[in-house]
Amino acid sequence: MNTPIGVFDSGIGGLSVLRALQKALPHERFVYLADNAHAPYGEKSEAFVRERTETIAAHLLAQHHIKALVVACNTATAAAIHELRAQHPQLPLVGVEPALKPALALSRTGHIGVIATRGTVASDKFARLLASVQGEAHFVVQACNGLALAIEQSTLPDQAMAAQAQISHLLRSYTEAMGRFGTGPGDIDTMVLGCTHYVFVEDDLRQLLGPGVQLLSTGEAVARQTQRLLAAAGLLNTQDANSSARSMRLMTTGDLQGLQAAAMRWLGLPPELCEAAPAKLQT
Known part of the structure; x- marks a missing residue:
C-alpha cells in the first residue's frame, strides 16, 4: 500500500525518529509535520498538547490519507496516545516513551539517568512506566526545561551560536544535578534520552559524561514497531523504493528555514x- 506514513512532533526532534523509520522502511513514503509554532510541547499543558495532537492527526488523515501515524514526541504520546487510539481504532499508531526497560538490560551499576521534558516527567503515563521498573534499578530523573527549545533554535542561522551556548550550559547544569556518571559502583552508567530532540545533542552529552556511559534513544525501537504493525495489517509497501524527492514530504507550522536547515543537517x-503547513494549523 503506497499511501504515506504520518510522523509528527512538536518540532524537529521527531526527525531523529524519521531517520530511523526511513532506514528500516526504505520502500515507504513519509509525511512529517513539525508543530514548531507551538513548540516545545514539554512546557505546555496536557490539555493543550492533547488538542494539538488530535488536530494534527485529523489533518494528516484527511489531507494526506496516511496509513499509519507515528507520534514522534514523548510529551504528545504521554498526553494523547490513548485518546488517539480510541478515536481512530483502525489506524496503526506508534508512540514513543523513554527507554527505561531497555536501560535495565544495559546498566551494569544499576544506576540509570533519565532526561526528559517537564511534560513527560509530570505525566501519568511516565509515572506508570517508572513504577513498573522500580526496585529493579535506581533511576535518577531530570526534567530539562529549555533544552528542547534551545535545540530547535540551534537550526536558525541568526540564533545558532547563542542556542549552542545555551545547550552546553543546560546540559552541564542538568547532568551535574543528577550525580556522578561513570562505570564505578554507584555511578550512573546509562542515560535514557526521554525526548526525541535530545538525540541531536548526543555528541555534547558524550563529551560531558565520558565514553563509558551508554546513551539510549527510541528511534530504532519505534521503527521496528511500525514495521511490525504495518506487516500485521498487510499495509507494507512492496513496490520498489522511491527516490527521496518522491517519498518524503516535510511541513512546519513555524519557521520554514529552521526545518530546512535541520532536515539538511541531520x-x-x-x-x-x-x-x-496550511495556515489553519499555524494558529
Missing part, C-alpha cells in the same frame, strides 16, 4: 522537500 534532505 537527514541530508534538500530544502525543496520542506514546506509551510
